[in-house]
Amino acid sequence: DDGSDRVHVVGARGATGFALPVGSEAFEESGRSLVRGTLDYLQGLKMLGVKRIERVLPVGTSLTVVGEAAKDDVGTIRIQRPHKGPFYVSPKTIDQLIANLGKWARWYKYASMGLTVFGAYLIAKHAIRFILERRRRSELQRRVLAAAAAKKSGPNNDVEKADSLSDVAKRDHLMPDLCVICLEQEYNAVFVPCGHMCCCTACSSHLTNCPLCRRQIEKVVKTFRH
Template identity: 80%
Template sequence: MVPWGGFTCCLSAAALYLLGRSSGRDAEVLKSVTRVNQLKELAQLLDTACKVLPLVVTISGRVGSDTPISCEYSGLRGVIVEETAEQHFLKHNDAGSWIQDSALMLSMCKEVPWYLDDGTDRVYVVGARGATGLVLTVGSEVFEESGRSLVRGTLDYLQGLKMLGVKRIERVLPTGTPLTVVGEAVKDDIGTIRIQRPYKGPFYVSHKTIDQLIANLGKWARWYKYASVGFTVFGVFLLAKHAFQYIMERRRHWELRRRVLAAAAKRPGQDNEGSTGNDENGSDNTKKDRLLPDLCVICLEQEYNSVFVPCGHMCSCMACSSHLTNCPLCRRRIEQVVRTFRH
């Protein structure tokens, strides 16, 4: 039997190790990015440093926009607004009970051009929805009860459904929110500076500072590595245990085989001796026959002592015969097992 538990633990350990290594590598990359303390310094930095290689920087400021979105339910003003609507209902299952379930009805997102402003200058952020670490604030969460008519409700009930209502959730990135952005800084032809996803490198939009991001990645890297070591040790233990059990099982079968072959090798000589001296004495021959062990064909440990009815075969012990439904020799169904006793 394949030790799937041990292999699974080892594969999980390898995956966790790779995750920890990736988190540690991201933390080292964040340590190497250029930190911009004031946004007014970024333009001069781009003029000097961006002529050879792409400039990956980290900046901080508050969210702003010239055309913010006014949220319908919460009344907040934001630059990214996500609206979802879920239909909640009770569903009749095969067991005869009602279980609660939901289905997505609407998923919509709006985004306007926005920037970070620290009081010295502003820098536009592009493609923030695809960045790592962006968490939108839940502006409102409203549950509208189902107002279906009696006829519609009856039709739903006949189909095994009971409509409860619609849950609408509004998530928003409000203006004035302090953010830290890590990405590639570029300047267009008219002098507008923006931060975007680099071709190769980190792209973060987070409420945490750059130091908090580095500390968090380092913490996860350590936890992944500790978990990897734990899964490795447990997986090796399971594999070693399976290997030990396999070796002991093979040794037990080899020992039983050796005993059976040794008894079979003695049998011919004993039969010849009995035929020359005591042919007329049946009891002596029976005692000599018992020198060859009548082992159960299932476990090869106990002597067979059970008779199958109605086929009459006797080839297993009582312990093994209790788990059988058909005779191992003729495959006939066993209706009764009768135990035999040796005198």
């Protein structure tokens, strides 16, 4: 359009996919002075010279340029990096560039699907953990209430209500000094600051709240019986 069949590409070196072949390489020895040699010796360096590499674009190379086209006041057409969007300078054809971008798009799609599945797994994991924790607390509260009811009722009432009590309550009634959680060890842990004692030290190490009053446990004190 400008009569010269030329298009100026601005910033081609910073474009994606643009690689120039090496045209020549040259090694130039650097002159060494006494001061420079002393400094290099103290720093543990040995400066031999400078290697210069020249990269050229062979004449007649076909390039595909994707960018923003603009025409200045003189009439020169320029293709430059757009404010938004990609900027490609590549020896590949436009079809090859589109196919390559499609391949990366598929990888991004698979990666996003994988991240979505992983996020759903984390959410489900936390939800299941929350449900199990609620169920464990409910079971713990049921045991504590059953143990409290068994201790509150007298020996005569216990015999009459033996059929209606749960297995846990029966065991707590027969062995009232057992831990209300494991029902195996004697309770010997006092919760601070509420002062309740209904669990053994092994079970109390897994608790954050008192099973009786639900108050937060700040400290567990082990007691000893004579």
